[in-house]
Amino acid sequence: MKSKTCIISLLFLLLGSVQAQELLNYPLDTVNGEEVYRYEVERSVGLYRISVNFNVSQSDIIRLNPQLNERGVHYKEVLLIPTGRLGLKESQPVVVETTVKETPVPVEPIVKETPAPVEVPAPAVQEPVDNAEQQPTANSQEQKAKGRKQKAQSDKTIELALLLPFESQQTKRSGNADRMREFYQGALLALNDLQDDSVQFRLRVYDIERSERRLNILCDSTELDNVQGIIGPLYPIQIERMASWCEEHQVPMLLPFSDDSELTKRPHILQFNSTDRQEADSLCQWMIAHDSLLHCVAVDVREADMSESVRTLREQMKADSIPCATIALRDLLNDSVEYALDSAKENLIILHSDKYQHVRILMPHLVKLQAKGYALRVVSQYSWIKEDITLPQIYTSMFTSEADRTAYDTLWRMYYTNEHVSDAPRFDLLGYDLTQALVAWLQGRKEVNGQQSLIRWKQDGEGGWQNEGVKVIEK
Numbered sequence: 001m002k003s004k005t006c007i008i009s010l011l012f013l014l015l016g017s018v019q020a021q022e023l024l025n026y027p028l029d030t031v032n033g034e035e036v037y038r039y040e041v042e043r044s045v046g047l048y049r050i051s052v053n054f055n056v057s058q059s060d061i062i063r064l065n066p067q068l069n070e071r072g073v074h075y076k077e078v079l080l081i082p083t084g085r086l087g088l089k090e091s092q093p094v095v096v097e098t099t100v101k102e103t104p105v106p107v108e109p110i111v112k113e114t115p116a117p118v119e120v121p122a123p124a125v126q127e128p129v130d131n132a133e134q135q136p137t138a139n140s141q142e143q144k145a146k147g148r149k150q151k152a153q154s155d156k157t158i159e160l161a162l163l164l165p166f167e168s169q170q171t172k173r174s175g176n177a178d179r180m181r182e183f184y185q186g187a188l189l190a191l192n193d194l195q196d197d198s199v200q201f202r203l204r205v206y207d208i209e210r211s212e213r214r215l216n217i218l219c220d221s222t223e224l225d226n227v228q229g230i231i232g233p234l235y236p237i238q239i240e241r242m243a244s245w246c247e248e249h250q251v252p253m254l255l256p257f258s259d260d261s262e263l264t265k266r267p268h269i270l271q272f273n274s275t276d277r278q279e280a281d282s283l284c285q286w287m288i289a290h291d292s293l294l295h296c297v298a299v300d301v302r303e304a305d306m307s308e309s310v311r312t313l314r315e316q317m318k319a320d321s322i323p324c325a326t327i328a329l330r331d332l333l334n335d336s337v338e339y340a341l342d343s344a345k346e347n348l349i350i351l352h353s354d355k356y357q358h359v360r361i362l363m364p365h366l367v368k369l370q371a372k373g374y375a376l377r378v379v380s381q382y383s384w385i386k387e388d389i390t391l392p393q394i395y396t397s398m399f400t401s402e403a404d405r406t407a408y409d410t411l412w413r414m415y416y417t418n419e420h421v422s423d424a425p426r427f428d429l430l431g432y433d434l435t436q437a438l439v440a441w442l443q444g445r446k447e448v449n450g451q452q453s454l455i456r457w458k459q460d461g462e463g464g465w466q467n468e469g470v471k472v473i474e475k
Helices: 047-054 058-064 138-155 175-194 212-220 236-249 276-289 308-319 329-333 356-371 382-386 406-415 427-442
Strands: 028-031 034-040 078-086 157-164 200-207 229-231 253-255 269-271 294-300 325-328 346-350 375-379 393-397 447-449 454-459 465-467 471-474
Touching: 028 078, 034 047, 047 058, 047 078, 058 078, 157 175, 157 427, 175 200, 175 406, 175 427, 212 236, 229 427, 236 253, 253 427, 269 427, 276 308, 276 393, 276 471, 294 329, 308 346, 325 329, 329 356, 356 375, 382 393, 406 427, 427 447, 427 454
Parallel strands: 157 200, 157 229, 229 253, 253 269, 269 465, 294 325, 294 346, 346 375, 375 393
Antiparallel strands: 028 034, 034 078, 393 471, 447 454, 454 465
């Protein structure tokens, strides 16, 4: 396999307990196969503070710097700080291990063969400096955007930023933090696969948690000035601010999860998640195609209890002139709804909620009808795929790619040892696919057949771009 030179540069924002520090790009070395940071000691920083900032024990630092046992830390001396990962040699990639050597060893040359490892140190955002008089004008922002594109063309380097809630400041992280780490791992593998002799990548990673303040500080700084594309953030309270920054700097922003942004007003947004309207239209097209074999039945509930996605589906069915019988919820619970069913067709049951816990109680009653010989199918959600539902289902999904993942899984095993936390969808595959899609966008391509998703961008009028890679799944 052709050797690649990886220059992925991860810039982390390291937080002290008293005040935020400057954003530093600590050089990486390899010590007898163990990856380490080369850290120049700052003024008034002791061993304890260094261990907290790098999230390692003091004993591990002393292990690589035995001189500290006798004289302590000196200002401006360079220390080796373990990352807790093994470095990968250019000629022979190895599986990342969790164990480390117990004795200090000589420093080896910097390794540039593999994606950077995945443990995110405690990031934070530097406090802004009052430089109001130096703020760029609209014209200078256009010049900066033009210069950014010219720079990318001249040095053939694409610089990306990943803005996700890694929860690195939290003592106890949630399951969502594990998913974000997997997303990050997949993104690194995507860049590893994409790089070649003509294109290289730099990736900046920021832990913005769920904080407006952290994002505002980042946007008001100059950290993102050279970035050509952004993946994230997650939360609506952050998207509006980041979208304004992207519009001002003419930088595309790919939203991994949001589906409620105002695309018509945001030409620089790429929205991966499908909308309720998009899913409803896909389902209605499927119903029209199966019209002669289908009989639609909706459960009647109070309007306030109906989920937005179900309401949108009913509206789309009405607009497409798709007939639909209605049954009362109490009749379904009393097993007296046969009057509304068609024994000669498949009865498509539309429930009032997209949350399974709200409709779980109805399933045994539908199973009774099925036992009586009625053909039933339930309009469900992708999130229900883990539930034990014996009835046939129909739902829409963005995760429908049938790509061969053999090469990807081999690469994963080569670089990582942790098991996949998520499986429906897999967040590492999501990170891989969205990173590839953003790079493709920057290179002028609007479609990517990823490991898990087929991504096709379509513009919403004169505004942003929506992923159209949504399929109807019959289960």
